[in-house]
Amino acid sequence: MGFANAECIPWEYIPQRATLLMFMRSGQKHVQPLSGPEKAFGDAFRNARRRQKVSQEKVAQEAECDRTTISLIERGLVSPKLATIAKMCRAIDTRPSAVMRKMEESRFYTA
Numbered sequence: 694m695g696f697a698n699a700e701c702i703p704w705e706y707i708p709q710r711a712t713l714l715m716f717m718r719s720g721q722k723h724v725q726p727l728s729g730p731e732k733a734f735g736d737a738f739r740n741a742r743r744r745q746k747v748s749q750e751k752v753a754q755e756a757e758c759d760r761t762t763i764s765l766i767e768r769g770l771v772s773p774k775l776a777t778i779a780k781m782c783r784a785i786d787t788r789p790s791a792v793m794r795k796m797e798e799s800r801f802y803t804a
Contacts, residue, residue, distance in 0.1 A: 729803055730803070731769040731770070734793075737793075747785045751784060766781075778792070
């Protein structure tokens, strides 16, 4: 299935792929980022999505990307493009600014 959005990141362009591969080969679970703006945004978006009772699949369909990309964003492993943030927020009927405010209030946020 092809997507129009370039946010569907090919495996070779994920900056953390070496770390992910190392953990995948060793059979260990990957350690998620402990803090940072990506983690804070992902947490804020996930909370907003769950409040609206919208699945990752529905968000991915609306944002024209893959469900695994939404999962990576929510876990703070990748930074979405601004256009993708807008599409993701439209899918959950929430303003991007509301998610950003929650991001700044998050315990994970470090500027």
